[in-house]
Amino acid sequence: xxxxxxxxxxxxxxxxxxxxxxxxxxxxxxxxxxxxxxxxxxxxxxxxxxxxxxxxxxxxxxxxxxxxxxxxxxxxxxxxxxxxxxxxxxxxxxxxxxxxxxxxxxxxxxxxxxxxxxxxxxxxxxxxxxxxxxxxxxxxxxxxxxxxxxxxxxxxxxxxxxxxxxxxxxxxxxxxxxxxxxxxxxxxxxxxxxxxxxxxxxxxxxxxxxxxxxxxxxxxxxxxxxxxxxxxxxxxxxxxxxxxxxxxxxxxxxxxxxxxxxxxxxxxxxxxxxxxxxxxxxxxxxxxxxxxxxxxxxxxxxxxxxxxxxxxxxxxxxxxxxxxxxxxxxxxxxxxxxxxxxxxxxxxxxxxxxxxxxxxxxxxxxxxxxxxxxxxxxxxxxxxxxxxxxxxxxxxxxxxxxxxxxxxxxxxxxxxxxxxxxxxxxxxxxxxxxxxxxxxxxxxxxxxxxxxxxxxxxxxxxxxxxxxxxxxxxxxxxxxxxxxxxxxxxxxxxxxxxxxxxxx
Numbered sequence: 001x002x003x004x005x006x007x008x009x010x011x012x013x014x015x016x017x018x019x020x021x022x023x024x025x026x027x028x029x030x031x032x033x034x035x036x037x038x039x040x041x042x043x044x045x046x047x048x049x050x051x052x053x054x055x056x057x058x059x060x061x062x063x064x065x066x067x068x069x070x071x072x073x074x075x076x077x078x079x080x081x082x083x084x085x086x087x088x089x090x091x092x093x094x095x096x097x098x099x100x101x102x103x104x105x106x107x108x109x110x111x112x113x114x115x116x117x118x119x120x121x122x123x124x125x126x127x128x129x130x131x132x133x134x135x136x137x138x139x140x141x142x143x144x145x146x147x148x149x150x151x152x153x154x155x156x157x158x159x160x161x162x163x164x165x166x167x168x169x170x171x172x173x174x175x176x177x178x179x180x181x182x183x184x185x186x187x188x189x190x191x192x193x194x195x196x197x198x199x200x201x202x203x204x205x206x207x208x209x210x211x212x213x214x215x216x217x218x219x220x221x222x223x224x225x226x227x228x229x230x231x232x233x234x235x236x237x238x239x240x241x242x243x244x245x246x247x248x249x250x251x252x253x254x255x256x257x258x259x260x261x262x263x264x265x266x267x268x269x270x271x272x273x274x275x276x277x278x279x280x281x282x283x284x285x286x287x288x289x290x291x292x293x294x295x296x297x298x299x300x301x302x303x304x305x306x307x308x309x310x311x312x313x314x315x316x317x318x319x320x321x322x323x324x325x326x327x328x329x330x331x332x333x334x335x336x337x338x339x340x341x342x343x344x345x346x347x348x349x350x351x352x353x354x355x356x357x358x359x360x361x362x363x364x365x366x367x368x369x370x371x372x373x374x375x376x377x378x379x380x381x382x383x384x385x386x387x388x389x390x391x392x393x394x395x396x397x398x399x400x401x402x403x404x405x406x407x408x409x410x411x412x413x414x415x416x417x418x419x420x421x422x423x424x425x426x427x428x429x430x431x432x433x434x435x436x437x438x439x440x441x442x443x444x445x446x447x448x449x450x451x452x453x454x455x456x457x458x459x460x461x462x463x464x465x466x467x468x469x470x471x472x473x474x475x476x477x478x479x480x481x482x483x484x485x486x487x488x489x490x491x492x493x494x495x496x497x498x499x500x501x502x503x504x
Contacts, residue, residue: 012193014054015203021046031099043211058204080116146174156182258415262292286391330366337367340390415455
């Protein structure tokens with residue numbers, strides 16, 4: 001099914017859809033057919049400058065920075081309502097543009113609307129300060145103020161949901177926004193601009209500049225009027241962004257790569273662990289930062305678990321992402337497809353067995369990598385240490401709790417982890433010992449918007465989600481109020497007093 005698509009995607013700057021300063025365009029390609037979808041305006045430093053000027057004006061001089069919270073949040077609720085109205089269209093655009101199965105994009109779009117409503121409620125109920133009394137002399141209190149212009153750089157996996165995850169708290173807390181979406185998935189970002197425009201947000205509050213990281217993204221990061229950069233993407237890119245923004249002392253939120261372990265003990269609920277393992281690596285086409293891409297199975301159940309994994313892999317429905325029955329679709333882009341295929345060759349070269357179902361001849365035009373198991377993997381192999389970001393599961397074994405903790409932590413990443421056991425004491429011990437920002441015990445990756453999201457080690461810096469986002473999107477201001485005429489030392493009066501006494 002092909003959604004209705006505009007032939008040219010423009011930037012959205014200062015409340016208008018505009019072409020780029022230089023007029024350059026790039027081609028957007030469908031991953032299922034590798035045919036052209038449409039063309040997109042390519043942003044440059046001039047476009048970023050224009051967006052930054054509009055965002056700064058809307059914050060400093062325009063209505064947004066001075067607007068009452070209640071009125072501001074009405075706009076946030078309005079955007080959520082419009083997303084709900086157009087869920088099917090947005091889901092189709094997302095699926096068509098990214099290769100993600102339509103059954104999965106429908107759920108993600110619903111979550112996107114939830115992001116706006118959640119942060120509107122969170123700002124009303126949780127963005128509050130603290131007050132401290134010092135005897136009868138002082139009261140000290142804190143208030144949270146928006147920082148200013150937020151630069152948001154978002155990825156191409158689940159783009160609409162992840163864009164709204166950043167945009168919603170940024171706007172709800174009173175900042176203005178410049179979004180640089182991933183160049184491989186521009187369609188739903190453009191749709192979001194249309195919805196924001198329809199909601200009537202004041203000009204300059206929300207801006208989108210399309211383009212490439214090396215030009216538009218780098219210009220956004222370096223701009224002196226952009227105080228915040230929230231980035232989701234590769235660890236290498238995140239490191240480069242922090243270097244480029246250091247001169248202007250920006251604050252950063254970095255949600256980076258992952259190579260997350262799923263640890264399956266022999267006393268687990270076998271069927272549920274199997275379900276969670278398969279879903280956790282093969283949903284979203286494997287293009288998920290929190291995917292359980294390293295499986296550690298306790299030796300006593302290894303043979304049975306691998307046999308059952310093979311059965312599942314053989315029967316996963318791979319195909320057209322617009323088909324509601326499809327479970328795995330094509331990877332986002334030929335460049336990414338070639339990189340994932342490169343890792344499969346590395347696996348063979350390192351001595352792993354590569355097990356997958358064959359790709360149908362009818363799907364050879366697309367960027368399809370079938371759900372794949374890498375067997376006989378050792379934890380020091382490249383495919384066990386580097387993020388592949390595709391439907392590929394590295395399978396390893398362990399003897400006991402101590403050994404698997406060592407294996408799980410012997411990696412540069414620390415985003416997520418999963419533990420399966422019916423011994424809850426053991427489950428909690430392991431969860432506490434695994435070096436990661438988020439752990440799930442006897443559960444797949446389920447999210448509660450109230451809790452923080454983020455990783456440790458090379459998987460990121462900072463936390464977003466819930467009221468934890470306020471630490472990034474707001475500035476904490478402290479006001480000290482004197483309640484009485486307390487003692488103030490009088491520098492400069494002692495000498496004057498002594499001189500007066502000497503005269504008398």
